[in-house]
Amino acid sequence: MPPVTRARRAGxxxxxxxxxxxxxxxxxxSGHDTGAPAPSSPPGSSAAESSRASRPPSxxxxxxxxxxxxxxxxxxxxxxxxxYTPAAGVRIVSRDRSSxxxxxxxxxxxxxxxxxxxxxxxxxxxxxxxxxxxxxxxVDEDWNEALLDIGTPDKRRRVAARVNRWIDACADxxxxxxxxxNYDSYTRSGKLLTADDATAFIALLSAHAHxxxxxxxxxxxxxxxxxxxxxxxxxxxxxxxxxYDECGEYAKAFHDxxxxxxxxxxxxxxxxxxxxxRLSIVRRDLLVSTPGSAHYVRRTR
Numbered sequence: 001m002p003p004v005t006r007a008r009r010a011g012x013x014x015x016x017x018x019x020x021x022x023x024x025x026x027x028x029x030s031g032h033d034t035g036a037p038a039p040s041s042p043p044g045s046s047a048a049e050s051s052r053a054s055r056p057p058s059x060x061x062x063x064x065x066x067x068x069x070x071x072x073x074x075x076x077x078x079x080x081x082x083x084y085t086p087a088a089g090v091r092i093v094s095r096d097r098s099s100x101x102x103x104x105x106x107x108x109x110x111x112x113x114x115x116x117x118x119x120x121x122x123x124x125x126x127x128x129x130x131x132x133x134x135x136x137x138x139v140d141e142d143w144n145e146a147l148l149d150i151g152t153p154d155k156r157r158r159v160a161a162r163v164n165r166w167i168d169a170c171a172d173x174x175x176x177x178x179x180x181x182n183y184d185s186y187t188r189s190g191k192l193l194t195a196d197d198a199t200a201f202i203a204l205l206s207a208h209a210h211x212x213x214x215x216x217x218x219x220x221x222x223x224x225x226x227x228x229x230x231x232x233x234x235x236x237x238x239x240x241x242x243x244y245d246e247c248g249e250y251a252k253a254f255h256d257x258x259x260x261x262x263x264x265x266x267x268x269x270x271x272x273x274x275x276x277x278r279l280s281i282v283r284r285d286l287l288v289s290t291p292g293s294a295h296y297v298r299r300t301r
Contacts, residue, residue, distance in 0.1 A: 061257075067215050068176055069257055070106050070235050076280035077298065078261045080110045081288030087298070092259060092280055094179060094237065097166050101174045108217060108237070108259075109170035113163045113180035113205060114198070115145035124148070128159055130192055140188050147185050150201040151193055160204040167209055177215035179237045180205055184221040195224060199231050206232025218254075222246045225253035235259070242271025242281070251275060268299065 061069045074091040083099040093101075094108035101107035116124050121137075130138040130147040138147045150156045163180070170178050183202060186193035198221075209216040215234040218225065225236065235257040241247040242262050250258045260281040262268040268283040275281065285297035 067210055067213055067234065068106075069215050070108070070177065070217075070259060070280070072256055072280075073278055074106075074280050075300070076259045076282045078259075078282055078284050078288060079290075082290040084290045094259070097170055101176075106177070107175045108177045108179050109167075109173075109175035109214075111163060111166050111170070111178055111180050112145075112182060113166075114150070114182035114185040114201070115140055115143070115147055118144050121146050124162075125158075128155060130189060132190060132192065138189055138192065140182075140185065145182075147189055147193070149193075150197050153200075156197070156201045156204060160201065160208070163205060164208045167205065167212060167214065171209075171212035171214050175214065177217060177235070178205075178209050179217040179219050181219050183219050183224065199224060199227055202231050202233070217259075222249050225249055228253050237261070239263070240267050242269075242274070243267030245270070247271055247275045247279065251279060268301075272301070 061072070070092050075087075075089040076092045077086050077090045077094075079086075079093055079095045079099070081096075083095050083102070086093055086102055086105060090105065092106045092108065094110055095101070096110045101109075116129065121129070124146070128149050130149040130151070132138055139145065140147060148159050150159055167178050180202060183198055186195060186198045202216075202218075206216045210232065216232065217235045217237045218228055218231070218233040219237045220239055222238070222241070224231070228236075234254075236250040236254045237259050238247065238250045239261045240263060241250055241258075241260055243264055243266065247258070247260060256278045258279045260271050260275070260279050262271055262281065262283045263286050265283070268281070271279070271281045281300065283297060283299040285293075285295045287293070287295045289295045291298075
């Protein structure tokens with residue numbers, strides 16, 4: 001695995017923040033978990049039905065249980081930094097859970113599932129924040145996010161109960177799938193968490209997502225792609241797999257049902273050269289910004 005320097009979402013680590021100046025990103029994780037259940041409509045609510053019914057029936061495959069999967073080798077846009085009108089030819093969009101789905105397209109809902117964003121840290125019970133041997137909260141320093149403690153079955157269930165409320169909200173809005181971010185947080189835990197902990201936890205999310213008729217994607221974490229069936233994962237969202245020569249591993253594990261985000265021209269070229277005829281690939285700017293921003297980049301060639 002390469003160093004953890006890739007952009008996992010539209011938040012900014014300190015170095016990027018300095019470069020961005022006063023740029024404010026609308027989006028990722030702006031919906032707050034207060035500890036109370038999110039307002040929800042019954043499954044199959046009019047909003048969800050309207051969004052899904054407006055998409056052509058042939059747009060995606062299905063998995064057992066009737067869960068609809070992202071279409072193969074389709075136009076893709078990664079909009080987790082803020083929603084905007086998709087370009088012509090786009091059939092798959094990923095947006096933050098605080099956003100609404102794009103009508104008529106296959107919509108993936110971004111959820112930060114393994115870490116607590118800085119503004120939400122106090123909303124988590126203290127014992128669900130991972131702590132080291134001295135009792136200090138373990139923090140992902142790139143994003144200043146506390147790691148959630150998924151190290152025991154009981155804590156996994158409690159964390160999942162809260163994240164599943166966000167998944168419910170995604171379903172009620174009419175999203176088709178969910179991408180839980182930071183599956184690889186165990187690699188930043190100082191060996192306090194393991195790959196087995198991460199897999200067991202995401203399996204809980206997968207079961208809940210499927211019960212709500214949502215597909216669920218593996219976000220990065222290529223080393224766990226071989227256990228995707230045990231984890232209950234349906235497709236992959238791979239950042240910079242072209243740049244780091246990982247696309248083939250995702251393609252093999254997920255039978256080409258992979259959406260790829262590259263943040264450099266070289267990464268886009270490499271991904272397209274090897275997998276341009278098989279995977280859904282887009283080049284975005286590192287800030288995942290919206291049109292009109294000086295940083296905005298979206299290209300497929």
